[in-house]
Amino acid sequence: MFYNKAQSFFIDSSLTMNSLTVYVTSIELYFKNKPNINQSISGVFKPGVSLNVCPVIDGVPRIDLCKPKTIARLEYDSINVTTNGETSSKFNFLVPALVPTNVPYAFVISLDNN
Numbered sequence: 225m226f227y228n229k230a231q232s233f234f235i236d237s238s239l240t241m242n243s244l245t246v247y248v249t250s251i252e253l254y255f256k257n258k259p260n261i262n263q264s265i266s267g268v269f270k271p272g273v274s275l276n277v278c279p280v281i282d283g284v285p286r287i288d289l290c291k292p293k294t295i296a297r298l299e300y301d302s303i304n305v306t307t308n309g310e311t312s313s314k315f316n317f318l319v320p321a322l323v324p325t326n327v328p329y330a331f332v333i334s335l336d337n338n
Contacts, residue, residue, distance in 0.1 A: 255303055294321035
């Protein structure tokens, strides 16, 4: 079972020399905690996290329109935990996500646990 969370973002073309598109190669997230091994609510022994880039339509991230080849994943042991925001967990896309500027998009986080 996956639990999805999303965060929208907007890339202003005036900040990219008026480019119509940009490539997103990685996204860094900060995790405050993660479940103990074999104690996740989902029952997954070492729950990981997947991340994808999706368009936002009428204010709602459209998970069904996520770019299937631009998924990034971190396994449990690669998820860094920080209480003070000093250490991030970096998701590198194998295929950079081509994102249009001046259009709302979201990165969708799929957790193997809640």
